[in-house]
Every structure is written in structure tokens, then in C-alpha cells.
Amino acid sequence: xxxxxxxxxxSGTSNAIExxxxxxxxxxxxxLTDITMSVRPGERRAVLGSNGAGKTTxxxxxxxxxxxxxxxxxxFGEDVTTLPPHERIRRGLRRTYQISLxxxxxxxxxxxxxxxxxxxxxxxxxxxxxxRDAIMQSVEELIALVHLExxxxxxxxxxxxxxxxxxxxxxxxxxxxxxxxxxEPAAGLSPAERRDLVAILTALPSxxxxxxxxxxxxxxxxxxxxxxxxxxxxxxxxxxxxxxxxDPEVQELFLGSGHA
Amino acid sequence: MALEQTIETDSLTLPQAxxxxxxxxxxxxxxxxxxLAVLLLILPAVAGPFILDQIVGWTMxxxxxxxxxxxxxxxxxxxxxxxxxxxxxxxxxxxVFGPSSLPSISLxxxxxxxxxxxxxxxxxxxxxxxxxxxxxxxxxxxxxTLALATAFFYLTLQNWPxxxxxxxxxxxxxxxxLGVNWRAPIPFYYMVLFFAALSYAAVLYISRAxxxxxxxxxxxxxxxxxxxxxxxxxxxxxxxxFAALIAAVGGILxxxxxxxxxxxxxxxNAVINILVIAVVGGITHPIGAFIGAxxxxxxxxxxxxxxxxxxxxxxRFQLLIGLGFxxxxxxxxxxxxxxxxxxxxxxxxxxxxxxx
Amino acid sequence: xxxxxxxxxxxxNDGGSSVSTSLSGYGGRxxxxxxxxxxxxxxxxxxxxxxxxxxxxxxxxxxxxxxxLAPWPPGVEEAIGKKRLFVNALFNGITLGGLYFLVAxxxxxxxxxxxxxxxAHGSLYLxxxxxxxxxxxWTGSWLFSYVIAFVCCAIVGMAMQFFIFRxxxxxxxxxxxxxxGLSIIFSDLMVWVWGGNxxxxxxxxxLQGPVPTPIIASIRSSGEMVFLRYPLVRLVIFAAAxxxxxxxxxxxxxxxxxxxxxxxxxxxxxxxxxxxRVQLLFVLVFAFGAGLAGMAGVVGGTFQSISLGEDxxxxxxxxxxxxxxxxxxxxxxxxxxxxxxxxxxxGIVYFQNYSTVLSFLIMAIVLVVRPxxxxxRR
Numbered sequence: 001x002x003x004x005x006x007x008x009x010x011s012g013t014s015n016a017i018e019x020x021x022x023x024x025x026x027x028x029x030x031x032l033t034d035i036t037m038s039v040r041p042g043e044r045r046a047v048l049g050s051n052g053a054g055k056t057t058x059x060x061x062x063x064x065x066x067x068x069x070x071x072x073x074x075x076f077g078e079d080v081t082t083l084p085p086h087e088r089i090r091r092g093l094r095r096t097y098q099i100s101l102x103x104x105x106x107x108x109x110x111x112x113x114x115x116x117x118x119x120x121x122x123x124x125x126x127x128x129x130x131x132r133d134a135i136m137q138s139v140e141e142l143i144a145l146v147h148l149e150x151x152x153x154x155x156x157x158x159x160x161x162x163x164x165x166x167x168x169x170x171x172x173x174x175x176x177x178x179x180x181x182x183x184e185p186a187a188g189l190s191p192a193e194r195r196d197l198v199a200i201l202t203a204l205p206s207x208x209x210x211x212x213x214x215x216x217x218x219x220x221x222x223x224x225x226x227x228x229x230x231x232x233x234x235x236x237x238x239x240x241x242x243x244x245x246x247d248p249e250v251q252e253l254f255l256g257s258g259h260a
Numbered sequence: 261m262a263l264e265q266t267i268e269t270d271s272l273t274l275p276q277a278x279x280x281x282x283x284x285x286x287x288x289x290x291x292x293x294x295x296l297a298v299l300l301l302i303l304p305a306v307a308g309p310f311i312l313d314q315i316v317g318w319t320m321x322x323x324x325x326x327x328x329x330x331x332x333x334x335x336x337x338x339x340x341x342x343x344x345x346x347x348x349x350x351x352x353x354x355x356v357f358g359p360s361s362l363p364s365i366s367l368x369x370x371x372x373x374x375x376x377x378x379x380x381x382x383x384x385x386x387x388x389x390x391x392x393x394x395x396x397x398x399x400x401x402x403x404x405t406l407a408l409a410t411a412f413f414y415l416t417l418q419n420w421p422x423x424x425x426x427x428x429x430x431x432x433x434x435x436x437x438l439g440v441n442w443r444a445p446i447p448f449y450y451m452v453l454f455f456a457a458l459s460y461a462a463v464l465y466i467s468r469a470x471x472x473x474x475x476x477x478x479x480x481x482x483x484x485x486x487x488x489x490x491x492x493x494x495x496x497x498x499x500x501x502f503a504a505l506i507a508a509v510g511g512i513l514x515x516x517x518x519x520x521x522x523x524x525x526x527x528x529n530a531v532i533n534i535l536v537i538a539v540v541g542g543i544t545h546p547i548g549a550f551i552g553a554x555x556x557x558x559x560x561x562x563x564x565x566x567x568x569x570x571x572x573x574x575x576r577f578q579l580l581i582g583l584g585f586x587x588x589x590x591x592x593x594x595x596x597x598x599x600x601x602x603x604x605x606x607x608x609x610x611x612x613x614x615x616x
Numbered sequence: 617x618x619x620x621x622x623x624x625x626x627x628x629n630d631g632g633s634s635v636s637t638s639l640s641g642y643g644g645r646x647x648x649x650x651x652x653x654x655x656x657x658x659x660x661x662x663x664x665x666x667x668x669x670x671x672x673x674x675x676x677x678x679x680x681x682x683x684x685l686a687p688w689p690p691g692v693e694e695a696i697g698k699k700r701l702f703v704n705a706l707f708n709g710i711t712l713g714g715l716y717f718l719v720a721x722x723x724x725x726x727x728x729x730x731x732x733x734x735x736a737h738g739s740l741y742l743x744x745x746x747x748x749x750x751x752x753x754w755t756g757s758w759l760f761s762y763v764i765a766f767v768c769c770a771i772v773g774m775a776m777q778f779f780i781f782r783x784x785x786x787x788x789x790x791x792x793x794x795x796x797g798l799s800i801i802f803s804d805l806m807v808w809v810w811g812g813n814x815x816x817x818x819x820x821x822x823l824q825g826p827v828p829t830p831i832i833a834s835i836r837s838s839g840e841m842v843f844l845r846y847p848l849v850r851l852v853i854f855a856a857a858x859x860x861x862x863x864x865x866x867x868x869x870x871x872x873x874x875x876x877x878x879x880x881x882x883x884x885x886x887x888x889x890x891x892x893r894v895q896l897l898f899v900l901v902f903a904f905g906a907g908l909a910g911m912a913g914v915v916g917g918t919f920q921s922i923s924l925g926e927d928x929x930x931x932x933x934x935x936x937x938x939x940x941x942x943x944x945x946x947x948x949x950x951x952x953x954x955x956x957x958x959x960x961x962x963g964i965v966y967f968q969n970y971s972t973v974l975s976f977l978i979m980a981i982v983l984v985v986r987p988x989x990x991x992x993r994r
Binding site for chain 2: 731733735780788789790792793794796797798799800801803804805807808928932935936938939943968970971972973975976979980983984987
């Protein structure tokens with residue numbers, strides 16, 4: 001844990017995520033237009049907006065799933081605009097996906113193991129990992145954190161939807177994350193599972209910041225301290241949760257139109 | 261039993277509970293493969309040179325080349341049709357660097373220099389194939405590797421200074437050392453058995469090592485692998501390099517066994533046969549490569565007589581192979597290994613004796 | 617994804633109608649105007665974006681024109697051999713490109729619409745050649761043999777799509793493996809029926825022999841100009857390939873079915889809109905692609921010969937052409953066919969021992985620089 005503290009100290013006053021003029025075209029279609037926003041280390045923010053507002057595209061530009069057409073992305077002060085995704089992940093960025101992207105023909109434990117191995121050394125090792133190695137300890141801890149102990153040896157394709165969503169989160173918590181992007185983590189979860197999710201999110205160590213995209217306002221506004229509203233690929237409003245909820249323009253555009 | 265290792269977690273399960281009966285459990289679970297190993301070891305005591313060389317020996321060599329494809333395809337999701345070509349490169353190189361009947365081309369280096377150099381060149385070739393196709397997926401990989409494999413075939417056919425055109429090379433002797441003639445049937449058999457067993461065990465072991473697990477992650481979901489810190493392209497290229505190593509060793513053994521190599525050893529038919537072997541055997545477990553090779557060798561050796569016996573033209577062997585392949589792909593995409601797994605699952609549930 | 621792909625961000629500007637229809641769903645974007653502008657002057661935009669490449673291509677075109685049209689000064693002849701040899705190779709390359717285009721265009725169309733890599737495409741080519749040969753033997757009409765070859769191969773193609781691939785929709789890898797198995801079966805059946813000997817389809821009398829072209833092959837010491845003579849049948853077939861290519865382009869851009877096919881190639885979700893008719897469309901396209909391969913077989917049988925092994929040769933040619941030109945793109949198939957035809961024929965003249973390697977070198981370079989192919993989209 002000390003290494004994390006060191007890295008945070010080293011990155012000084014810079015923001016965890018800093019976007020400047022990020023624009024992304026798909027052909028002639030602008031999915032993101034001139035997005036400038038910054039998120040402090042440890043800050044927890046929701047990005048809200050209707051379908052097609054560009055929220056997932058925004059996350060994809062931050063993680064490098066694809067690059068912005070214009071603009072720069074900084075992660076803890078470092079310009080990562082053109083780094084491939086795996087390089088950003090190794091620097092402490094994590095994300096979950098709206099549609100679970102898991103390794104369906106591997107067991108739950110192998111999935112979590114791969115995530116832990118991906119941010120440590122020995123990714124290319126030909127030597128099997130023994131059960132008493134330190135990395136297995138963290139694998140078991142992560143499985144316990146998302147309550148999947150009972151299915152740890154099952155193949156992912158056999159899991160229920162809710163369990164897959166929990167595994168999705170476990171993969172994003174592997175190693176020493178500094179900042180996490182959650183893309184609709186509550187999608188398709190039962191009310192009980194949503195309570196578990198809120199508990200997991202609020203229990204994260206306070207130095208880990210995150211951006212969460214969520215349609216369920218009940219989940220989103222309980223786990224964040226600031227909100228960015230997006231509309232048509234642009235930032236529309238920023239503020240604290242209560243300000244956003246009270247804003248008449250926002251109410252007219254979103255909260256009143258069934259997206260709440 | 262042995263066939264289920266890819267599913268059952270092995271070394272990653274909780275330690276304490278397993279330690280106790282670990283040895284006996286391991287023996288129990290691997291009973292089939294252990295029996296097979298013992299049979300193969302004592303086979304020379306009962307079988308003649310024909311069985312040793314033309315049936316079992318050939319099976320194991322083809323099995324190794326198919327195993328390299330199984331590794332790429334089953335664990336990495338990359339269907340490379342260039343694995344026979346990699347084997348062909350090392351086969352040609354052993355003929356170029358070692359002795360052959362063509363002193364104008366062959367350099368007559370001793371085997372302990374020629375063989376490593378040949379393997380090195382073949383691995384480099386396999387890695388280049390990987391680098392060219394690693395950024396593509398699925399059917400694109402098939403197209404590119406098939407094109408590269410055919411390119412090599414035409415190169416050997418047209419090129420005389422290095423590959424001696426359509427004549428190729430003959431009289432490529434296996435070495436003598438430690439006082440043994442390694443081309444004599446029994447020593448050659450044991451040499452082939454050694455390398456086949458070694459590559460089988462290596463693939464099985466690596467499938468549960470970080471490299472192999474990550475490869476399976478790449479197969480299931482390359483995008484997510486990027487998003488948990490892996491360089492997917494590098495992983496794929498490394499897998500091609502490792503598979504090329506197995507294929508290259510198989511290629512040298514094949515040349516020593518046949519005592520010749522020519523463009524048709526790396527032609528489109530030979531290339532496709534390796535895919536047929538791997539798919540018919542089943543690409544979900546390393547043993548499938550050897551099962552497929554065994555079926556192919558048996559068909560190849562006896563189909564002519566069998567076809568004539570039922571009143572058909574003996575030359576319709578390829579037709580038989582093609583039909584068998586299409587039937588397997590249509591009805592059991594995971595090959596013989598898949599049929600075996602399903603039969604076992606059915607026996608378990610209907611027998612009721614020991615459900616899991 | 618990878619840095620190399622980043623230059624593709626803007627490439628879809630010239631996507632024309634499909635882009636602007638999807639735009640309307642997003643309610644009046646500032647970029648809407650750009651899409652329509654882009655249609656106007658695609659070439660000009662391309663030159664503006666890639667000035668160096670445009671310059672290189674322009675210089676190459678001028679150089680080739682000069683090499684073809686001007687009589688060669690003695691220095692050039694000493695350096696690279698006789699002009700007759702070069703121009704002949706060039707013509708052979710272009711006409712071979714026409715043949716490759718006929719084969720590859722069906723392959724790329726089937727791939728683009730159905731994501732089916734038809735590895736039995738070479739077998740269809742060979743089958744068409746044999747059927748065309750039989751037809752000329754029976755009827756004596758060379759032109760009629762094209763109809764026979766087209767119809768026979770189209771029927772086989774329809775059967776393949778209807779009985780096999782329809783049941784495996786979306787499983788592209790399995791489909792490809794099945795086509796591979798079918799190619800083994802087809803090739804053995806054809807050996808069974810026609811044996812291993814090469815068969816040549818006779819050129820009809822009215823296309824026999826070479827014709828003079830307005831290109832100067834050499835200048836005699838007397839000052840008399842010798843004009844290049846070239847086989848008429850190859851010129852006619854090349855012209856036919858161009859006509860077929862333009863016809864296909866028009867059919868794809870000007871007819872309802874063509875628009876459906878293009879929409880399906882661009883965006884596979886669009887196909888679901890068609891409902892049950894999508895199967896009809898698939899069968900038709902498969903039949904058409906297979907029929908083109910069959911016609912190409914007759915061309916190949918007239919140009920060269922039809923024999924065992926030609927199936928893998930032309931499958932390979934289609935693969936390389938489509939990889940170089942761009943998978944699923946018909947203009948790409950034309951460009952790729954021209955490049956590969958030229959590289960093979962010029963290779964035979966200038967690099968005997970490595971001539972086929974030249975084509976593969978081109979393929980490898982394209983894969984490294986532009987993995988989606990020269991005119992392909994990603």
C-alpha cells in the first residue's frame with residue numbers, strides 16, 4: 001500500500017483524469033465534441049445523460065479502447081492520449097464494461113487471476129503459479145470481496161447475470177487501482193444486488209477515485225460527490241448531486257423524460 | 261480423466277485440502293494417459309518396424325505438427341494454416357545445412373549445428389507469420405496464413421538455388437551419435453516418442469501457466485485482455501513462436517523419417533491435412549492432435565485396400581478425408597475429444613453411479 | 617486500437633448515403649454538410665490528405681505511360697532488356713488481372729455480405745472451366761459455354777448456401793472449415809471425372825491470332841516502326857472483365873437489390889430489417905459469386921489451361937487479391953487484381969526464381985502498413 005501512497009505523492013497536485021478538448025468522430029458523426037473536464041484523485045463522479053449522449057465513448061477515449069480524434073487525455077499528469085490500453089491499465093487505470101466482457105470459457109478464479117497477473121510481472125511466464133504464491137492470496141481476497149466464493153471454480157459462461165456483473169467489478173479492482181471507470185455496473189441487477197453494489201463502491205479505499213455511468217439515479221447519486229451531465233456529445237452541466245437534481249434545465253431534459 | 265484437465269483447475273485450487281491425496285488423485289485422474297505411456301514404452305518389444313515407423317512413429321510426428329496448431333487454435337483462438345509450412349521450413353533447412361544427396365546445395369554441417377539452426381530459422385519464420393496475422397482475427401487469420409503457406413509452396417517449386425525446385429532433397433540421414441544409428445527403427449521410435457511426449461507435456465503444463473492462461477483469455481476476449489493490462493498482439497506473436505518450436509522439431513523428424521522433402525511436403529494438401537487432423541481429433545485438448553493423426557495415418561495406410569475391398573476406386577482417399585472432415589465439423593465441432601467427453605457425461609448421468 | 621489504425625478516423629467521410637441516413641437519427645449535426653461535400657470530390661480530398669502518396673502514384677503513372685508509348689532509347693534497353701518483353705509482360709499482367717478480378721470479385725462479394733470465406737471458390741472456378749470445356753465440345757459455341765459454366769456453378773453455389781451455410785449463420789469459422797472440407801471433396805470428384813490431364817478450351821476462329829496495337833515495339837535501323845501485336849482474345853476478355861466490373865458497380869449503386877447488398881456489407885444489423893428476404897439475398901449473391909467464378913474458369917481455360925491444382929492456384933489468387941485490395945470491397949478487388957496480375961507477370965520476366973514471392977511481399981507490406989487492405993474499411 002505504501003507504493004500507492006508514494007505514487008500519489010509523486011503525481012503531486014495533478015488531476016487523476018484531465019481531458020482537454022477531447023473530440024471523437026465516427027466518420028462524419030461527432031460522438032464527442034470538445035470535452036474538457038478534470039477529476040481529482042480520489043474524487044467520485046457520475047456521468048449522466050440520455051442514450052447516445054457519448055458517455056461510453058468518453059470512457060473508451062479515457063481507457064484507449066480507441067483514441068480521440070482531437071484533444072489530449074492526461075492520467076495523473078502524464079499524457080496518455082496515444083498509449084495503448086494495456087499501458088494505461090499498468091499505470092493504475094481500470095474499467096468495467098456495460099456488457100460484461102469476461103473470459104467465458106475460464107473459471108471465475110482464472111478470470112480474477114488473469115486480472116491480477118495482468119498488472120504484475122510474469123505475464124509471459126511458462127512456470128505455473130503455485131497455490132501458496134502471494135498473487136493467489138489477492139485473487140481469493142478479490143473473489144471474497146464480490147461474494148463469489150461459492151462459484152469460484154465454475155466456468156464464467158455458467159454464471160447468472162448478476163454474478164457476471166460482480167465478477168466484472170472484481171476484474172477492475174485487481175492490483176493497485178488508482179482510478180476506475182464503471183460503465184453501468186447496475187444494469188440488470190436485482191434490488192438486493194444493487195444494495196451490494198452500493199456497499200462495494202462506498203467501501204472502496206478513499207484514495208481510489210472513479211467515474212460511474214449509471215441510469216439508476218438511486219445508485220449513482222448515492223455513491224458520488226459530483227456529477228457531469230452530457231448531452232449530444234457535449235458537457236451540459238457540472239455540479240454537486242443536489243445542484244444537478246435541482247437544476248430546471250436538467251429536469252426538463254432528463255429527469256422529466258423518463259430517464260430518471 | 262486426462263481429457264478434463266483444461267476444465268478442472270489444477271494447481272490453482274486451494275492448497276491444504278489437495279495436498280493430502282495429491283499423488284493418488286493425480287494418478288487416478290491421469291490413468292488413461294499413464295496406461296498409454298506404458299504401452300508406448302513397451303511397444304517395440306511386441307511390434308515390428310512397420311508398426312513402429314509407419315504407424316505409431318508417423319502418428320506422433322504428424323501429431324506434433326497438429327499439436328502446434330491445436331495450441332494456437334484451442335488456447336489462442338488462432339487458426340493458423342501455416343504450421344505445416346513452419347515444419348517444412350525446418351525440414352528444408354536441415355537438408356540445406358546438413359547432409360543430403362545434393363552436394364551443390366547442402367552444406368554438410370554436423371547435426372548438432374544444422375538442427376538448431378534449422379529450428380531457429382523455422383521459429384523465426386513462424387514468428388513472422390504470427391506478426392503478420394496477429395492483428396487479425398478468426399477467418400482473416402485463416403486467409404492470411406493459407407496465403408503465406410501457399411506462397412512458400414510456390415517458392416519451393418520455383419526456386420532452384422536453395423530449394424532445388426520440384427525435385428527437393430533426398431537422402432537426408434538421421435544422425436549417428438552415442439554409438440547409435442538413430443534412423444534404425446527402434447532408436448528412431450524412441451527419439452520420436454521422446455519429443456512427442458515432451459511437447460505434449462509442455463503444452464499441457466503451459467496451458468495452466470500464466471502464459472497459457474493469458475492466451476486463453478485472449479481467445480475468449482482480446483479487448484478485455486487489453487483492458488486488464490495485457491499486450492494482446494505480443495501475446496499472440498509469442499504463442500506463434502512457441503507453436504513454431506514444436507512444429508519445427510516435428511518437421512525435422514518428418515524429414516528424417518521420409519528421408520526426403522519436396523514442395524508437395526508443404527503443398528496445399530499437406531497444409532490442409534494438418535488442419536483436418538487437428539479438427540477431427542479435437543482442438544480442445546492436446547491429446548486430440550494425436551488422436552486425429554492416428555486416424556489419418558490408419559486411413560492413409562489402409563483406406564486403399566479397404567476401398568478396393570468394398571468395390572470402390574482406391575484413389576478416392578481424399579474424398580473420404582474430405583467427407584469425414586465435413587461430417588465432424590457439422591456434427592461435432594470439438595472433434596473426437598468432444599464426442600468422448602459427451603459420451604462420458606452421458607454415461608455419468610444415466611449410469612447414476614457417481615455423478616461428478 | 618493500435619496506433620497504426622488511427623489514420624482511419626476520417627476515412628469514412630466518403631461513405632455517402634449510409635452515413636447521412638444514420639446522421640439524421642442524431643438530429644442535425646454540424647458535420648452533416650461534410651458528408652455531402654465529400655461525395656463531390658473524393659479524389660481531390662484524397663490527394664489533399666496524402667500529397668506524398670499522390671505524387672508517387674502520379675510519377676509512376678507517367679513513367680509507365682512513357683515506357684509504354686515512347687520508343688526506348690538504347691540505354692534503357694541495355695539496362696532492363698527489350699521493350700517488347702516489357703510491354704508484353706505489362707499486357708499479360710493487365711489481362712491476367714482481369715481474370716483475377718472475375719474470380720476474386722465473387723469471393724469478396726460473398727465474404728462482404730455473409731462473412732463467409734469460401735475456400736471452395738477455387739473449386740468453383742475449376743468446375744466452371746470443366747463445364748465450359750464440355751459445353752464447347754457439345755455445342756461448339758464458345759460464348760454459350762460461358763452461360764453453361766455460369767449456370768452450373770451458380771446452382772452449386774445456391775445449393776451450398778441453401779443446404780449448408782444457411783444452417784450455420786454467424787458461425788463464420790465453422791463455415792470456413794466446411795468450405796475447406798468441400799474443396800477437398802470437390803477437387804477429388806473432379807479428378808475422378810476429368811482425370812489429372814490439362815484441358816485447353818479452343819479459342820473461336822473469329823478471335824484467333826494476334827492483332828496489331830498502336831504501340832511501338834521497336835524501331836528498325838531503317839527507321840521503320842514495328843508495332844506490337846497482341847492476341848485478340850485476351851484483349852476481348854479483358855474488355856469483358858471491365859464491362860462486368862462496371863456493370864456490377866452500377867448494379868450495386870443503382871438498383872434496389874444492389875443498395876440492399878451494400879447496406880448489408882456496411883452494416884450487418886441492417887440485414888435484419890429485410891427479415892425473411894435476407895436468405896433470398898444470400899442465396900442470390902452466393903449464386904452470382906459462384907457463377908462469376910465459373911465464367912472465370914472458361915476464361916482461364918482459354919487463356920491458359922484447366923487442370924488439377926488450378927483450384928488452389930486461383931483460390932490463392934483470390935485470397936491475395938482480396939487481402940491486398942481490401943476484404944469485401946469490389947473496387948478493392950479490381951485494384952488488387954491489377955496489382956497481383958502485374959506483379960506476377962513482371963516477376964516472371966525480371967525475377968525468375970522469386971516471381972511468386974513478389975506478390976506475397978506486396979501482400980505482407982499491405983498487411984503491415986494497412987491491415988484492412990488498400991481500399992478496405994475497418
